[in-house]
Amino acid sequence: xxxxxSEFHEELRAVARKIVGRPPSALGGLEPQILxxxxxxxxxxxxxxxxxxxxxxxxxxxxxxxxxHELGRAPGVGPYLGSTVxxxxxxxxxxxxxxxxxxxxxxxVGTKMATLVLDARTTRWDGPTxxxxxxxxxxxxxxxxxxVLDAAGADRLLCPAQGASGPVLxxxxxTGDGLxxxxxxxxxxxxxxxxxxxxxxxxxxxxxxxxxxxxxxVDLAATAVACDSLGLMEAMLExxxxxxxxxxQFGRPIGSFQAVQHACAxxxxxxxxSRALVAQAVDAVASDTPAEERRASVSRAKSHVGAAAVExxxxxxxxxxxxxxxxxxxxxxxxxxxxxxxALFGSPIEHRRRLVRALPGSPPx
Amino acid sequence: xxxxxxxxxxxxxxEFRVICRKFVDERVRPFVSxxxxxxxxxPHxxxxxxxxxxxxxxxxxxxxxxxxxxxxxxxxxxxxARASGGIAITPLVSSYMxxxxxxxxxxxxxxxxxxxxVLAGEQVAAIAVSEPGAGSDVAGIALRxxxxxxxxxLKGTKLFITNGGxxxxxxxxxxxxxxxxxRSITTFIVEQGQAGFTVGRPLQxxxxxxSDTRELIFDDCYVPGExxxxxxxxxxxxxxxxxxxxxxxxxxxxxxxxxxxxxAATIYARERTAFGRPISTxxxxxxxxxxxxxxxxxxxxxxxxxxxLIDAGEDASEEVAMAKLFAxxxxxxxxxxxxxxxxxxxxxxxxxxxxHYRDARALRIAGGTDEIQLExxxxxxxx
Ligand SMILES: Cc1cc2nc3c(=O)[nH]c(=O)nc-3n(C[C@H](O)[C@H](O)[C@H](O)COP(=O)(O)OP(=O)(O)OC[C@H]3O[C@@H](n4cnc5c(N)ncnc54)[C@H](O)[C@@H]3O)c2cc1C
Numbered sequence: 001x002x003x004x005x006s007e008f009h010e011e012l013r014a015v016a017r018k019i020v021g022r023p024p025s026a027l028g029g030l031e032p033q034i035l036x037x038x039x040x041x042x043x044x045x046x047x048x049x050x051x052x053x054x055x056x057x058x059x060x061x062x063x064x065x066x067x068x069h070e071l072g073r074a075p076g077v078g079p080y081l082g083s084t085v086x087x088x089x090x091x092x093x094x095x096x097x098x099x100x101x102x103x104x105x106x107x108x109v110g111t112k113m114a115t116l117v118l119d120a121r122t123t124r125w126d127g128p129t130x131x132x133x134x135x136x137x138x139x140x141x142x143x144x145x146x147x148v149l150d151a152a153g154a155d156r157l158l159c160p161a162q163g164a165s166g167p168v169l170x171x172x173x174x175t176g177d178g179l180x181x182x183x184x185x186x187x188x189x190x191x192x193x194x195x196x197x198x199x200x201x202x203x204x205x206x207x208x209x210x211x212x213x214x215x216x217x218v219d220l221a222a223t224a225v226a227c228d229s230l231g232l233m234e235a236m237l238e239x240x241x242x243x244x245x246x247x248x249q250f251g252r253p254i255g256s257f258q259a260v261q262h263a264c265a266x267x268x269x270x271x272x273x274s275r276a277l278v279a280q281a282v283d284a285v286a287s288d289t290p291a292e293e294r295r296a297s298v299s300r301a302k303s304h305v306g307a308a309a310v311e312x313x314x315x316x317x318x319x320x321x322x323x324x325x326x327x328x329x330x331x332x333x334x335x336x337x338x339x340x341x342x343a344l345f346g347s348p349i350e351h352r353r354r355l356v357r358a359l360p361g362s363p364p365x
Numbered sequence: 366x367x368x369x370x371x372x373x374x375x376x377x378x379x380e381f382r383v384i385c386r387k388f389v390d391e392r393v394r395p396f397v398s399x400x401x402x403x404x405x406x407x408p409h410x411x412x413x414x415x416x417x418x419x420x421x422x423x424x425x426x427x428x429x430x431x432x433x434x435x436x437x438x439x440x441x442x443x444x445x446a447r448a449s450g451g452i453a454i455t456p457l458v459s460s461y462m463x464x465x466x467x468x469x470x471x472x473x474x475x476x477x478x479x480x481x482x483v484l485a486g487e488q489v490a491a492i493a494v495s496e497p498g499a500g501s502d503v504a505g506i507a508l509r510x511x512x513x514x515x516x517x518x519l520k521g522t523k524l525f526i527t528n529g530g531x532x533x534x535x536x537x538x539x540x541x542x543x544x545x546x547x548r549s550i551t552t553f554i555v556e557q558g559q560a561g562f563t564v565g566r567p568l569q570x571x572x573x574x575x576s577d578t579r580e581l582i583f584d585d586c587y588v589p590g591e592x593x594x595x596x597x598x599x600x601x602x603x604x605x606x607x608x609x610x611x612x613x614x615x616x617x618x619x620x621x622x623x624x625x626x627x628x629a630a631t632i633y634a635r636e637r638t639a640f641g642r643p644i645s646t647x648x649x650x651x652x653x654x655x656x657x658x659x660x661x662x663x664x665x666x667x668x669x670x671x672x673x674l675i676d677a678g679e680d681a682s683e684e685v686a687m688a689k690l691f692a693x694x695x696x697x698x699x700x701x702x703x704x705x706x707x708x709x710x711x712x713x714x715x716x717x718x719x720x721h722y723r724d725a726r727a728l729r730i731a732g733g734t735d736e737i738q739l740e741x742x743x744x745x746x747x748x
Contacts, residue, residue: 187712326568
């Protein structure tokens, strides 16, 4: 990475941390923290990838990854992944035009939120579950999807759908016109998923989907989740080391016990390995890396980091003792989010399968 | 019904398991979701548990006990936890973690007044040792009991006390001397609602949602001399003695949670298809379930072994520590793997494995952390 870029990233990190940063104990309340969407918009963090001409920063996924990492360090409720990351990326894959540009511009300043209607349990796209039908003065869309991130709060839904001449991405308003969006309660209170059912909802705009586009978006989503998990682990490591220094039992800091020291050392190793894998995946997604190589990087990162974050957050609970098990410490929120992250856009098993399948001459599995 | 761990159990134990399972299926399961959501133990269950003889296992009949032994308590713990850790821990703390102090160290008058109603399901008991500054380090507690006339005045705070808000009687550990905690702790019987004794709001926890956990505040709370429980200055040893059966209960709860998750994952793996076939045909999944079964069974055997040694009147410190350590860790691995087998569905609030996942975590902390069990073992090994 060039010096200039890393300096820019440090600055971006500081800006993001100033807005979302808080200690884990801030998540100790009954209600999850809500992201300050206005502040994120004002700082330009909602439009990092949006072209400058449309009010964005014209940056890349490498910059978005910096923010995702910070959001993992201090999770809060807000459609950053669904709207800012996925919907924006989907629109950027579509042909420019007034409808696309207008929505991108609104996403960048936070006046609208959108989401990509894609099952968040997907590792490989099986084709559209929606289809478009022409009408006298336009088109409507029908179909259903489960586990759509940030669906309920989105103003616009972007559905990959089967069109007359191939897959298209269509824009639908989340206004109830032939559309039912339902939130599903999750053990993790900081993320929202919902089901989307459309029955003849009017299509506002549509774009042809280039081949492989949705699979690229799934890779991007998996990498985004890995960035988040890395942030979770890093925050848990820091909080645990700080706690081990001040918590005394048997007349000395618990950090003086080798069991605690070694557990912290294991956490550090896990975090650093994850950091390297995530950096590689982010780089692959943000640059023009050939698809096969990029997929392998993403799978390496997601398969490792998904499980590693659960392990590190679990160690944090353990090393905090009883307080780690109560909500006051906020640690539980990290463990729950890490567990959900592990299942999003490919579990470790699925990503390992994908890695194995990519090996030359590997048997089907 | 398949009978696990049979070599260490008698035919009576196996019959008793059938009774427990039936009780849990019919009387407990229907109330689990409501109890989890409202974060309250269903109060009507106390009477039913008592009538079924499940609150007095292993205690003399003269004191209101109902026969059985430590293995029976382990079986009950296992079966209750299969339905819900939060519901399970509530009567288990009352009867098998708090009440044993009264059985072992109580005077006949104390037993008549406090123990009998607890075993009859009319009253609830709690045991209060941990404090904000002392959890693993029991000898490091700071709550003081100052002599005052014929009795004592308690001052200080307890933390993480299970049943704290619903208990009628609380066994409280306090320092009665200035010396080393090992020789200066005494336990007291405190009644709910007594002047100078208040409870905080229920603590919100990751799991065990149906269980009530609180901070207890003692502000010059007067306790008459006849409510000293056991011997003055011997509290630390009394607590350590009681830990034996308590840890068997926690280990057995771990076995129950693991067993329920294993069962759920097995059914799900058979039913769920992916890539056109049941996921149970994938080795990554079938081997995971096979490993879960092995871990559950190993935890069960260690737990029964520890319980059987106690039943035989032998010193089981090492076996208890190993059972508590291994079972709690195994349960956490098994429930985690179950969530994994369920995929996204394992993460939905309404799915039992999601609840078991949250509940299992407590078992590696409460009743002595993993690290403390390892310390006990290291010392016993002679390191
Ligand atoms: C759900 C729940 C219910 C509970 N119910 C009760 C109850 O009814 N009554 C009651 O009295 N208590 C209860 N407890 C408290 C429980 O016993 C303590 O939480 C537990 O003993 C750990 O103490 P702590 O929380 O103070 O952690 P600490 O002792 O502060 O430990 C923090 C970390 O340091 C580690 N550590 C500490 N000492 C050492 C050492 N020497 N070597 C290596 N590592 C060490 C610990 O293992 C842990 O990982 C409950 C706790 C929970 C979570």
